[in-house]
Amino acid sequence: MGAIVVCGAGMVGLSAALMLARDGHEVTVLEADATGAPPPREAWSSWERRGVAQFRQPHSLFARVRAVCDAELPDLPGRMLDAGCVTVDPLTAMPPTMTDRTPRAGDVALRAVTGRRPVVEAVLAAAAEAGGVRVRRGERVTGLLTGRRSRFGLPDGAPASCPHVVGVRTARGEEIRADLLVDATGRRAPGARWLFALGAPLTETRAVDRGFVYYTRFYTGPELPPRIGPPLAPLGSVSLLTIPGDDHTWSVTVFGLAEDRALQAVREHTVFERVVAACPWQAPWLAGEPITGILPMGGGLDRRTRLVRAGRPVVTGLVAIGDAWCATNPSAGRGISIGFVHAQQLRHVVRAHLGDPGALAEAFDQRTEGVVAPLVEVQTRADRVRVAEMRAEIAGAPVPPSDDAVMRLAAAAASDADALRGVLEIVHCLALPEEVLARPEVRAAVDTVGPVLPRRVPGPDRAELLGLLAEHPGLAQVPAPRSPQRVEVAS
Numbered sequence: 001m002g003a004i005v006v007c008g009a010g011m012v013g014l015s016a017a018l019m020l021a022r023d024g025h026e027v028t029v030l031e032a033d034a035t036g037a038p039p040p041r042e043a044w045s046s047w048e049r050r051g052v053a054q055f056r057q058p059h060s061l062f063a064r065v066r067a068v069c070d071a072e073l074p075d076l077p078g079r080m081l082d083a084g085c086v087t088v089d090p091l092t093a094m095p096p097t098m099t100d101r102t103p104r105a106g107d108v109a110l111r112a113v114t115g116r117r118p119v120v121e122a123v124l125a126a127a128a129e130a131g132g133v134r135v136r137r138g139e140r141v142t143g144l145l146t147g148r149r150s151r152f153g154l155p156d157g158a159p160a161s162c163p164h165v166v167g168v169r170t171a172r173g174e175e176i177r178a179d180l181l182v183d184a185t186g187r188r189a190p191g192a193r194w195l196f197a198l199g200a201p202l203t204e205t206r207a208v209d210r211g212f213v214y215y216t217r218f219y220t221g222p223e224l225p226p227r228i229g230p231p232l233a234p235l236g237s238v239s240l241l242t243i244p245g246d247d248h249t250w251s252v253t254v255f256g257l258a259e260d261r262a263l264q265a266v267r268e269h270t271v272f273e274r275v276v277a278a279c280p281w282q283a284p285w286l287a288g289e290p291i292t293g294i295l296p297m298g299g300g301l302d303r304r305t306r307l308v309r310a311g312r313p314v315v316t317g318l319v320a321i322g323d324a325w326c327a328t329n330p331s332a333g334r335g336i337s338i339g340f341v342h343a344q345q346l347r348h349v350v351r352a353h354l355g356d357p358g359a360l361a362e363a364f365d366q367r368t369e370g371v372v373a374p375l376v377e378v379q380t381r382a383d384r385v386r387v388a389e390m391r392a393e394i395a396g397a398p399v400p401p402s403d404d405a406v407m408r409l410a411a412a413a414a415s416d417a418d419a420l421r422g423v424l425e426i427v428h429c430l431a432l433p434e435e436v437l438a439r440p441e442v443r444a445a446v447d448t449v450g451p452v453l454p455r456r457v458p459g460p461d462r463a464e465l466l467g468l469l470a471e472h473p474g475l476a477q478v479p480a481p482r483s484p485q486r487v488e489v490a491s
Helices: 012-021 040-046 063-072 078-081 105-110 118-129 191-198 261-267 269-277 337-355 357-395 405-412 417-429 433-437 440-447 462-466 472-476
Strands: 003-007 026-031 084-089 112-114 134-137 142-148 165-170 175-177 182-183 204-209 212-218 232-235 238-244 249-258 295-297 303-308 318-320
Touching: 003 012, 003 165, 003 462, 012 026, 012 337, 026 175, 026 191, 040 118, 063 105, 063 112, 063 337, 078 105, 078 112, 078 118, 105 417, 134 142, 134 165, 142 191, 142 295, 165 182, 191 303, 212 261, 249 261, 249 269, 249 303, 249 440, 269 462, 318 357, 405 417, 405 433, 417 433, 417 440, 433 440
Parallel strands: 003 026, 003 182, 026 134, 182 318
Antiparallel strands: 084 112, 142 165, 165 175, 204 303, 212 249, 212 295, 232 238, 238 249
16 A cells, blocks of 8 residues: 545545545645535635635536446445435436437446536545544645655666656645656646646646637526436537526526627626526526626637657656646536546556556556547547537538438437437447447447538527627626637647
8 A cells, every 4th residue: 555645626636635544545635725514505605715716617527437436436426416416317308309218227327426626526525534534724835845756767778868756846835755746736737837847857748728618507496497308409609508407406508709809798696597498408507596797708729648658658756637738628527427437447557556656657658548538539529520610600511411420320329219329328338339339239329320410409590699699788887708729739
């Protein structure tokens, strides 16, 4: 067993810490935000996490999160339900064109347990501390400590200059030693700065700004609104996202491109509700009491960093997980699912290789690239397609029919039960598109579909949307969301 330090007490960092502690390791979590987690049912109203910009934005916990919990943290779904979280079954909202509605034995795998981010994070914090994890809040890491490499050395051919991390230095000047350091500091991860200060070789980094901007409002009511269409619904130049939460709450999000200046009007609550009310599948989600104003968020990057370059580690004794490794635009809500899968892969690698830093770096990179990265690629491909559709709608340009197999699969899912379940498996991070499309029954359904136009749910067209977004007098004093620069970096 070893001493492991996790930097970051977000959901992914806490889940990794809890998994590792349950294997008998001595786990310490260092979190820069000083405020401790309150009881879960008080978290939404009383907990401030200034270091997490998206703390009160919508988060989806898909079925893959529950599957990871079933395998690694089987008590966690029950703890979430005790805190007011809810079970969601996506098959309760089959398309109206679906004729085969017969339940199947495997349908339980699609069920998820979900809740608002502060509540779920508070559940994880309580479970971690009860499970022997030492969580130190108000501890900011300022740099890495290096030392001798393990007696096992590095993989053959690894550069002699590759530093080996043996701990961290905090803002208080304390040095904390560890057999492994886990960077789970999220989207603003300082890992690149830490490594630069060590003189480590450049990491392999790619970043693309998709330019999405999000406007969200939370509601409460005696019961969740009826689910008519999909949670993520494309509507020309915008998309609508409707997510159930814990304790009789839910959220509604309108999002589009930051370059679509007309969309800024949605920051005013009467305009927001006017737009949603014009969408028949989402309008019922307004039938509750608002518990927030309109919460804007923008500036997310599709960004990925790899700590192995040309097959060789740039550092040992340090791994990055979740958003510290790869952040995606949150349009499909896959980040938490991907982070939990990443934590699960780390647990398996640590079990096999903690005593061999070189082998650990190599094995974790292999699992990351083989198991986790394909889930990210699904999202980045979807982002590229959706941005192109939105821009065409804004410009009034026609989008030609596409013969893309995934788009045809989505079209087939409107009436074919096998295709529908395959789409849901992809959405919930349970399967990759190529795995679903390889199934004979799914392939047969897709083969009946020719080239298709982009999906869109019932609602206003672009001209009607612009009418709903008519300028509101109070908006002149409201600053526009910052639209970050688009970058494509490969270093």
